[in-house]
Amino acid sequence: MPATAHASWNKLQQLYESNKDSLTLEQLFAKDPQRFEKLSTEFKGKYTDANVFLDYSKNLVNEDILNALFSLVKEANVEKLRDEMYSGEHINTSEGRAVLHTALRNVSGELNQQEEGVADVPKVLQHMKEFSNAIRDESWKGYTGKPIKNVVNIGIGGSDLGPVMVTEALKHYVKRDIAFHFVSNIDGTHIAEVLKACDPENTLFIVASKTFTTQETITNATTSRDWFLESAKDKKHVAKHFVALSTNTKAVTEFGIDEKNMFQFWDWVGGRYSLWSAIGLSIAIAIGYENFHQLLGGAHDIDLHFKNTPIEQNLPVLMAVLGIWYNDFYGAQTHAILPYDQYMHKFADYFQQGDMESNGKYITKGGQHVDYQTGPIIWGQAGTNGQHAFYQLIHQGTKLIPCDFIFPVETHNPIGDHHRILLSNALAQPEALAFGKDEEQVKKELGAQASNETLVKSKVFPGNKPTNTIVCQKITPATLGALIALYEHKIFVQGAIWDINSFDQMGVELGKVLAKSILPKLHGEGDTKDLSSSTAGLVNYFLSHAK
Numbered sequence: 001m002p003a004t005a006h007a008s009w010n011k012l013q014q015l016y017e018s019n020k021d022s023l024t025l026e027q028l029f030a031k032d033p034q035r036f037e038k039l040s041t042e043f044k045g046k047y048t049d050a051n052v053f054l055d056y057s058k059n060l061v062n063e064d065i066l067n068a069l070f071s072l073v074k075e076a077n078v079e080k081l082r083d084e085m086y087s088g089e090h091i092n093t094s095e096g097r098a099v100l101h102t103a104l105r106n107v108s109g110e111l112n113q114q115e116e117g118v119a120d121v122p123k124v125l126q127h128m129k130e131f132s133n134a135i136r137d138e139s140w141k142g143y144t145g146k147p148i149k150n151v152v153n154i155g156i157g158g159s160d161l162g163p164v165m166v167t168e169a170l171k172h173y174v175k176r177d178i179a180f181h182f183v184s185n186i187d188g189t190h191i192a193e194v195l196k197a198c199d200p201e202n203t204l205f206i207v208a209s210k211t212f213t214t215q216e217t218i219t220n221a222t223t224s225r226d227w228f229l230e231s232a233k234d235k236k237h238v239a240k241h242f243v244a245l246s247t248n249t250k251a252v253t254e255f256g257i258d259e260k261n262m263f264q265f266w267d268w269v270g271g272r273y274s275l276w277s278a279i280g281l282s283i284a285i286a287i288g289y290e291n292f293h294q295l296l297g298g299a300h301d302i303d304l305h306f307k308n309t310p311i312e313q314n315l316p317v318l319m320a321v322l323g324i325w326y327n328d329f330y331g332a333q334t335h336a337i338l339p340y341d342q343y344m345h346k347f348a349d350y351f352q353q354g355d356m357e358s359n360g361k362y363i364t365k366g367g368q369h370v371d372y373q374t375g376p377i378i379w380g381q382a383g384t385n386g387q388h389a390f391y392q393l394i395h396q397g398t399k400l401i402p403c404d405f406i407f408p409v410e411t412h413n414p415i416g417d418h419h420r421i422l423l424s425n426a427l428a429q430p431e432a433l434a435f436g437k438d439e440e441q442v443k444k445e446l447g448a449q450a451s452n453e454t455l456v457k458s459k460v461f462p463g464n465k466p467t468n469t470i471v472c473q474k475i476t477p478a479t480l481g482a483l484i485a486l487y488e489h490k491i492f493v494q495g496a497i498w499d500i501n502s503f504d505q506m507g508v509e510l511g512k513v514l515a516k517s518i519l520p521k522l523h524g525e526g527d528t529k530d531l532s533s534s535t536a537g538l539v540n541y542f543l544s545h546a547k
């Protein structure tokens with residue numbers, strides 16, 4: 001059912017209209033000294049040390065609004081849909097598939113999940129364990145008997161972003177005597193620069209592609225194999241230097257990779273939800289299998305939290321409904337993710353795909369065109385860098401940008417006062433965004449200059465900008481797993497309320513197909529009559545300038 005068909009949607013619209021001019025964070029806090037205690041909640045892992053504390057008190061919501069948002073969750077049957085996802089029903093309706101990334105990390109076995117392949121998950125994990133151990137303990141040797149010192153993951157989208165983000169976020173745990181490289185872009189520069197840093201005798205290529213048909217990945221993998229064979233000569237050596245992570249056995253073996261060097265996963269693992277699968281092999285090699293298992297465990301702990309916690313204290317639900325409040329009622333177009341942890345500098349990039357490919361849809365599951373906003377634009381970067389780049393606009397621009405601030409209590413690198421200085425910023429920004437600075441205060445500070453009205457006005461901060469603050473003890477593998485799963489389920493809840501299929505990605509197809517038809521034209525083959533005059537003109541410009 002479209003989101004607007006729910007009674008609580010209308011209620012929320014009314015609440016928005018009647019509160020939008022009067023609801024201020026300043027008043028909300030002034031009225032209720034217990035606001036922080038009431039509007040914050042902590043998750044602690046059952047099986048791991050994962051922990052996430054969420055303070056959502058700096059949001060433009062009162063009790064009525066929160067209750068209406070919770071009613072929306074109930075009316076949209078989010079809990080039923082969640083249970084259907086967990087139990088393996090084919091909720092990815094357009095592709096007729098189950099959505100079972102939770103089965104990849106069901107480390108306790110508490111979730112009862114039925115689908116072809118689920119029973120094989122432990123077997124693949126065991127394979128990953130043995131293989132990653134063999135690379136790490138150097139028992140796996142290259143064709144000249146040398147241990148592996150370079151690992152190149154070749155993949156794109158979901159077969160790249162997860163491994164890149166996690167190996168960065170958990171760099172503290174990464175084995176430093178192996179260099180990890182990630183090649184995704186079809187631009188030859190990407191692979192060329194990586195190969196310059198590698199030696200064919202000690203390089204392992206991990207070809208990561210769910211479909212094993214993705215143009216970028218297959219082209220980069222072919223270039224790498226050619227480069228490798230220039231030195232190794234004999235094709236039989238490929239087996240020691242190329243492995244594949246895929247659902248497509250036929251294409252993998254046709255490429256020349258031995259089936260026993262293939263790590264399987266299944267069509268019920270969406271690309272952007274696949275770092276928990278064989279796609280995580282580079283992560284397992286980098287941080288060690290035990291840590292990879294902790295990553296899975298932390299995510300599993302959030303899966304259990306999402307399943308078993310009443311919606312009022314359910315972290316992914318809370319984050320989802322607050323997002324909907326701004327996205328659909330306040331008209332916010334974007335949402336910023338701002339981790340105050342340098343290791344997490346790729347977290348927002350990762351969820352650009354995670355969120356935008358999942359919820360960037362305008363057709364409901366029933367085939368109707370939505371008459372409301374769906375997925376927000378996700379962006380952000382690590383603090384404090386963002387402060388010196390784009391925070392100006394968040395503070396004083398004309399757009400409302402809800403933000404998530406994320407920080408760990410403990411750092412992996414306690415040097416001098418760095419961490420407390422970092423955290424003072426992570427705390428100061430949401431405070432400034434929420435409460436701003438009024439004209440009176442500015443005038444007081446300006447003293448004699450207060451007569452300059454323009455100057456006064458330009459120094460006023462309106463405040464009332466909503467934020468969440470997410471605090472973890474430390475970015476351990478389990479806590480990172482929990483954070484990722486938290487955002488995954490937030491996306492799920494929002495998609496469920498918007499009544500869209502968060503698990504297909506039809507929108508990436510058209511450009512891919514067109515590129516295939518344009519490629520021969522760039523070789524001067526065929527005519528350009530089927531293209532617009534603009535694109536035809538550009539093709540001809542290229543042809544007349546190409547050397």
Ligand SMILES: O=P(O)(O)OC[C@H]1O[C@@H](O)[C@@H](O)[C@@H](O)[C@@H]1O
Pocket residue numbers: 156157158159208209210211212213214217271272357505508
């Ligand atoms: O893993 P493969 O199949 O190469 O796909 C890589 C990526 O392709 C894109 O077009 C999207 O569909 C992504 O969801 C996917 O992660």
